Amino acid sequence: MTRHLISLITPVHRDGVAHLADTHRSLISQDLPAGWEWEWLVQEDGDDVHAAEHIPPDPRIRIAQSRRGGPHVARTVALGRSMGSLIKTLDADDRLSAGALARDIAxxxxxxxxxWTTSAVLDLMPDGELLAFDGDPADGPIERGSVLAHWTTHRRPQVHPATMCARRTLVMALGGWMALPASGDTGLLLGLDALAVGWFISEPGLHYRQHAGQITTDARHSHGPEWEARMAVIGEHARALHALVTGPVPL
Structure with a gap:
């Protein structure tokens, strides 16, 4: 494992591969601090994805395939192939903004x-317009338990899990992403919040693409029996971790 390596993890399925080239362009345009490099772990979630057709050959990019299990299972499989001391989420339909990785590393x-860190997000609309939204916390530390407190009240995290960057030890201690059809990244975020102080970066780090094919458009994403079960296990998991952790966790 290389100390100065940041691993970006991207699950992609057959219907979501169309935006991968745009995601790649946003990654290769990043300027990293001296002594740092990135690797990109692209995990094909199921058969007939053909991600390599959308990305030029690059030794820093490693594509692999696993049986269809949903995006969060694919992320955790890709985690097992990573080598970085920092682990960064990057969805296949999103774009990193200029300087995003350098700010996480700094x-x-x-x-x-x-x-762990998260950052502000700009919604990338189908016409290319970038839209900001209100409600972000102040730039700086996010005390342990703050994300859970907000989530308990609003049933949504106060920061965007699609922008997460975390120390490898913490992600491994949590077993990667929660194996859920959706909200597995929220589950990991609340786990990180239980174990360590975070940091919010107020400068936008991600262009979050809004489109008809994203999983958040499924009616089951925000209500119904599946949603209730996802919220229950995410909440109980986070509260159990908080109960177990009584002091600072060595990183």
Missing amino acids: VMEQHPHIG
Whole structure:
């Protein structure tokens, strides 16, 4: 494992591969601090995805295939192939904004007690317009338990899980992403919140693409028996971790 390596993890399924080239362009345009490199773990979720047809050959990019299990199972499989000391989420239909990785790395290097970061997001609309929204926390530390407190009240996290960057030790301690058909990234975020102080970066780090094919458009994403079950297990998982952790966790 290389100390100065950040691993970006991207699940992609057959119907979601169309935007992968745009995601790739946003990654290769990133400027990293001296001594840092990135690797991109693209995990094909199921058969007939053909991600390599959308990405030029690059030794920093490693594509693999696993049986269809949903995006969060695919992320965790890709985690097993990663080597970085930092783990970064990157969805196949989103774009990193300029400087996003450098800002994540800078926080982790300057604040050794910080376990994870998230950042502001701009919604990328179908016509290309970028839209901001209100409600973000202030730039700086997010004290342990803050994300759970907000989620308990609103049933949504106060920061966007699609922008997560975390220390490898924490992600591994949590077993990667929760194996859910949706909201597995929220489950990991609340787990990180239980174990370590986070940091919110107010400068937008992601262009979050809004389109008809994203899983959040499924009616079951935000209501119904499946939603209730997902929320129950995410909440109980986070509360159990908080109950177990009584002091700072060494990173």
